[in-house]
Amino acid sequence: MTDNGHNVKFWPGNIVVAEAAIAAGCNFFGGYPITPSSEIAHHMSALLPRHGGHFIQMEDEIGAMGSVIGASLAGAKALTATSGPGMSLKLENLGFGYMVEAPCVVVNVMRGGPSTGLPTHPAQADLMQARWGTHGDHPTIAIAPSFHQEIYMETIRAFNLAEQFRMPVILLLDEVLGHLSEGVIPPEPGSFEIINRKMDTGDPKTFLPYNVEKEDVPPFRPYFDGATWHTTGLNHDATGFPTTNPEYIKSDMERHIRKVLGNRDKIDKVEYYMADDAEIGVISFGSTARAAMAAVKKAREAGVKVGMLRPVTVWPFPKDQVYEFGRDKKYLVVPEFNMGQMVYEVERAVHFDRPIKRVNKVGGVPIYPNEILAAIEEVA
Amino acid sequence: MHFEARFSAVGGQGIILAGTIIADAAFLEGLQAAGSPTYTAQVRGGPTKVDVIVDDDAILFPRTSEIDFFLSLATKSYKQFGVDLKPGVPVVIDPNLVEIPKEHEELYTIYRIPIIDLTAKNLGRMVYTSAVALGTMVALTDVVSEESIREALKRRAPKGTEMYNMKALDVGINAAKELHATMA
Numbered sequence: 001m002t003d004n005g006h007n008v009k010f011w012p013g014n015i016v017v018a019e020a021a022i023a024a025g026c027n028f029f030g031g032y033p034i035t036p037s038s039e040i041a042h043h044m045s046a047l048l049p050r051h052g053g054h055f056i057q058m059e060d061e062i063g064a065m066g067s068v069i070g071a072s073l074a075g076a077k078a079l080t081a082t083s084g085p086g087m088s089l090k091l092e093n094l095g096f097g098y099m100v101e102a103p104c105v106v107v108n109v110m111r112g113g114p115s116t117g118l119p120t121h122p123a124q125a126d127l128m129q130a131r132w133g134t135h136g137d138h139p140t141i142a143i144a145p146s147f148h149q150e151i152y153m154e155t156i157r158a159f160n161l162a163e164q165f166r167m168p169v170i171l172l173l174d175e176v177l178g179h180l181s182e183g184v185i186p187p188e189p190g191s192f193e194i195i196n197r198k199m200d201t202g203d204p205k206t207f208l209p210y211n212v213e214k215e216d217v218p219p220f221r222p223y224f225d226g227a228t229w230h231t232t233g234l235n236h237d238a239t240g241f242p243t244t245n246p247e248y249i250k251s252d253m254e255r256h257i258r259k260v261l262g263n264r265d266k267i268d269k270v271e272y273y274m275a276d277d278a279e280i281g282v283i284s285f286g287s288t289a290r291a292a293m294a295a296v297k298k299a300r301e302a303g304v305k306v307g308m309l310r311p312v313t314v315w316p317f318p319k320d321q322v323y324e325f326g327r328d329k330k331y332l333v334v335p336e337f338n339m340g341q342m343v344y345e346v347e348r349a350v351h352f353d354r355p356i357k358r359v360n361k362v363g364g365v366p367i368y369p370n371e372i373l374a375a376i377e378e379v380a
Numbered sequence: 381m382h383f384e385a386r387f388s389a390v391g392g393q394g395i396i397l398a399g400t401i402i403a404d405a406a407f408l409e410g411l412q413a414a415g416s417p418t419y420t421a422q423v424r425g426g427p428t429k430v431d432v433i434v435d436d437d438a439i440l441f442p443r444t445s446e447i448d449f450f451l452s453l454a455t456k457s458y459k460q461f462g463v464d465l466k467p468g469v470p471v472v473i474d475p476n477l478v479e480i481p482k483e484h485e486e487l488y489t490i491y492r493i494p495i496i497d498l499t500a501k502n503l504g505r506m507v508y509t510s511a512v513a514l515g516t517m518v519a520l521t522d523v524v525s526e527e528s529i530r531e532a533l534k535r536r537a538p539k540g541t542e543m544y545n546m547k548a549l550d551v552g553i554n555a556a557k558e559l560h561a562t563m564a
Contacts, residue, residue, distance in 0.1 A: 005404070005406075005407035005408035005409065005410065006408075008404075008407040010400055010403040010404060010407070010413065010415070176416075176442070176443075179416055179417070180414060180415070180416050180442050181399075181400070181403065181414065181415045181416070181417075182403075182412070182413065182414040182415070182439065182442065183403070183407055183412060183413060183414075287442075290440045290441050290442060291440070291441045293440045293441075294440035294441040297440065366443060368441070368443070368445065369440075369441050
């Protein structure tokens with residue numbers, strides 16, 4: 001943080017999300033407050049009216065997610081934010097969002113669970129929920145930043161990916177990051193890319209809402225601009241009306257998955273830390289990755305050849321990058337603030353061919369660097 | 381350089397702001413800062429604290445573990461948050477509000493500064509408590525310069541209160557310096 005300090009904002013992670021959402025062009029927030037995510041709603045309720053947007057507090061999280069999808073289909077860049085119990089309620093409509101291809105961003109500031117769990121205390125136990133929480137086959141994009149400057153940029157990227165691929169994108173934070181304040185320098189408007197959904201420019205009277213003949217992402221027309229179209233959670237054809245045609249449904253589901261897995265070059269993001277010549281590999285995400293980086297730094301100072309891979313895009317899981325990173329390692333260490341979730345993906349990525357040391361913790365107190373350091377020393 | 385400060389009080393005493401000022405001052409000096417406030421369910425009257433980490437390098441793990449400066453304005457918050465302190469570090473307590481275990485007299489360097497009384501007597505408004513508290517830290521540590529703290533405090537102070545905030549800072553600095561001189 002340089003800039004003579006004058007432009008450095010000392011913001012909690014939740015405020016960073018709200019500020020970055022506005023910078024990304026977000027003009028709608030529908031939510032229901034829940035600790036430790038509530039500051040996002042509070043701040044959006046102050047920011048949106050000043051930026052010509054709309055804020056609505058709904059009756060619950062189910063309604064909140066519904067409002068976000070409705071706003072999105074009316075053309076808005078829509079955001080909602082919640083924590084575990086609220087995320088569970090949003091899942092039904094999240095699936096609806098995937099099905100009707102409504103771009104939006106859903107923030108989950110994770111806390112302990114299951115159920116109402118451990119209010120205000122952090123956890124990283126919703127990683128698998130982000131991937132598989134709503135039912136049915138569907139691709140997922142989920143992003144888990146670790147530092148506040150990164151939260152800012154990744155929030156913008158979440159909106160961009162949502163718009164580009166016409167689907168909900170999940171941003172995973174946790175209580176540590178949501179309530180931690182640190183320095184952020186908001187980039188100048190115009191210095192970063194903003195992607196808006198591709199619009200249909202044809203005759204509204206002949207508009208086909210899911211016309212994917214030419215491309216995998218159907219061009220969009222907002223509600224109320226003259227076109228009439230049908231929106232349903234049922235499998236549907238190009239008209240938007242339900243279909244039970246097996247061939248059509250098969251090709252459409254393949255298209256949904258191809259939208260994400262066929263565009264991994266635009267979606268994947270991993271960061272490396274002290275990874276050159278590493279013999280032991282640490283893989284960690286989100287706030288726990290910071291403790292892991294501190295442990296790696298300490299171990300390096302003690303002469304241990306250890307390095308780290310940090311998935312920033314956690315879904316789709318960066319399996320190829322993890323394979324490349326992990327395949328020649330003597331041992332892998334996977335710290336995560338849950339009972340073990342990402343480790344399953346790591347095991348698969350390295351073809352179950354590398355020994356893995358898990359570092360897991362629950363109970364609301366984050367994993368400290370010395371706990372990860374002890375695991376590194378054990379396998380060194 | 382790595383420095384960890386903790387200010388603890390009960391909710392409503394306005395101590396959380398002290399952390400923000402230290403962070404802003406650190407940014408002015410090109411340093412990094414991170415901080416987490418802790419509140420209990422009772423925002424008024426419950427134990428609160430704010431931790432601030434200042435470093436000349438990237439702050440990786442953002443929680444405190446070896447605290448270099450601790451200030452407390454209530455016994456219950458001292459009990460709850462007076463942990464993870466390095467041996468010998470300066471610990472500022474308001475003697476009218478905080479009782480500490482005997483063994484802590486040996487463990488740390490205890491400064492008994494009646495922050496609340498000093499604020500009431502010199503400023504007349506308790507809103508300046510955090511500036512007085514900050515002043516004691518400025519006098520007893522050298523993590524950031526007095527000038528940077530002044531600049532940061534001026535920028536955060538509501539218009540028209542800059543002068544009183546500067547005075548509050550001076551009250552804290554002078555009280556700590558005078559006490560320190562008698563202890564040396």
